[in-house]
Amino acid sequence: MRGVNLMRDGARATAEAVKRRLSGMSETCHVYVSPDGEVAIERRTDPRTKRERPDEWLVGTYSRKSSVSDLEADLECRLDEIRMREAA
Numbered sequence: 001m002r003g004v005n006l007m008r009d010g011a012r013a014t015a016e017a018v019k020r021r022l023s024g025m026s027e028t029c030h031v032y033v034s035p036d037g038e039v040a041i042e043r044r045t046d047p048r049t050k051r052e053r054p055d056e057w058l059v060g061t062y063s064r065k066s067s068v069s070d071l072e073a074d075l076e077c078r079l080d081e082i083r084m085r086e087a088a
Helices: 006-023 068-087
Strands: 030-035 039-043 058-062
Touching: 006 030, 006 039, 006 068, 030 068, 058 068
Parallel strands: none
Antiparallel strands: 030 039, 030 058
């Protein structure tokens, strides 16, 4: 997702941006966050969007029915993981 960064924007703003993007998609999608906070959304069923991303970057699988609060909670967990690795 261009311009969305979990580290810079925080969990709530990132969750809202992801939710807006998911609202226009009919299939379920994987949401990834890289160690530098960059967010990526990939359709689960479209092999053209498949990129090699480490499993530990996967935040979860979501649909347009997913709530912002669920996304935010999962993004908070990913943010904590990134911060712990940076501190180590």
